[in-house]
Amino acid sequence: MSRTPADLLRASRDALATVRTSAPLVQCITNSVVVNTTANALLALGAAPAMVDIPEEAGGFAAAASGLLVNLGTPGAEHRAAMRAAVAGATDAGTPWVLDPVAVGTLPVRTELAATLCAAGPDVVRGNASEILAVAGAGTGGRGVDATDDAESAAATAAALARRTGGVVAVSGPVDVITDGRDTVRVRNGHPHLTRMTGGGCALGAVIAAFAATGPDRLASTVAAVLTYTVAAELAADHANGPGSFAPAFLDALSTVDGAALESRAVLA
Template sequence: MTDFAVPENTVVTATAELLTRVRRQTPLVQCITNDVVVNFTANVLLAVGAAPAMVDIPEESGGFAQAAGGVLINLGTPHAERRAAMEVAAVSAQQAGTPWVLDPVAIGALPVRTELAHRLYDVGPTIVRGNASEILALAGAGAGGRGVDATSTVGDAVRAAGEIAQKTGGVVAVSGPVDLITDGRRSVRLANGHVWLTRVTGGGCALGAVMAAFAAVESDTFAATTAAVLVYTVAAEQAAAVAGGPGSFAVAFLDALASVTGDDVERRARVS
């Protein structure tokens, strides 16, 4: 495959435009996510300018996925009914052309979520978002990390990310100190963010919902995913500058998401 890095000015310009579009269009994002992050995820979506809908029962999830602008499927707490809702929603979203994000939380060592992740992977997610160990496990090249924590580096997962992107025809975002986003042809690395995102429950999971919101307003999924990560991580840096620790950071982060601008992105973006 041909893989080339996208220029920084292209990324920054697209991000500013897509942030404006999200706030103008207020996309509806269906979230089938884990128990411990529901409230934070909803607040993150509201802050960035989208509208959350936590529709996660099988009888409703399919129809809603067809009507929503984007869908997040997060495997953090995959109870039986929620697993069924995820599979119904994924198939319905795929059939309707609704962009959907798969976040294969903690797959590899745990059998129920690992099997579910591979079934969802076969449906063809628009975006896959995970840490390096999760991406390797999804590609069949690793045994997973330590629970939700990665034991592999982003560099270790570059090949696996490209393979997943080629199979799905979508985009893979690998989180780490420097995030990698690839569609198998284009790639970008973003060095923004702050360690306190890893010390707030939902700091990573909510990003998948923001990706769904940006994909809802932009058909170029690579551009949408890159913009979502950049807005999110720049806002994290702004929040950390005024916070005293993880607790105040969580509040400041919501404020920063609501106020971050294209100019802020241009000043802070670290793109390679």
């Protein structure tokens, strides 16, 4: 691998510090279920969320934002138009953007939309294994938002998808797989509570967009986002009695997680 785990850990510490000091403005067009959790995760991290999600405003805002998340979870007609406008605005302006193809595969509207948006070259595609396989045309999707495949099983497909988009693909699971089509990194941090908290995956897409604003190395910034997020989950789990109390503890942890915590807990390969 051209970047060693030690390189990536150092870059992650730097990226986290940059997020905290630069407060990147992250536009999110995301689903109704997780929009609050997503905004809170960004705020806790020190980023600035802006859910500018109507067609008339989304494109202009994307041109000025530090990063953009497009999440297909509840893709109503107005949101779909806003997504297209935002992606066009981001592309024109060079704003990094993240595509989260929630539950693509058999659901027709989002599956077609994901294909269109993928062709526009997202800087990062984030999903679970079923979603990544479906976006890549190699699977039929899970049942709704469930991951019915594990991340490792999608690693080769993810790498091929990354070569096609020209960006990075992040596959979420007990082990996260992140690839730019050349190098593939595995992050073995996290906690099962993340899967029992609505938005546990979706908010990560926004965090990836925040970190994408810290520099041009997309693989490194995505690894940094995933590492920060999953280490925060580990820190939070110590203060949780279940999935309900995990959620506020996770936001607390996102607000305090630092380079030292990454250093002591990272399991990168």
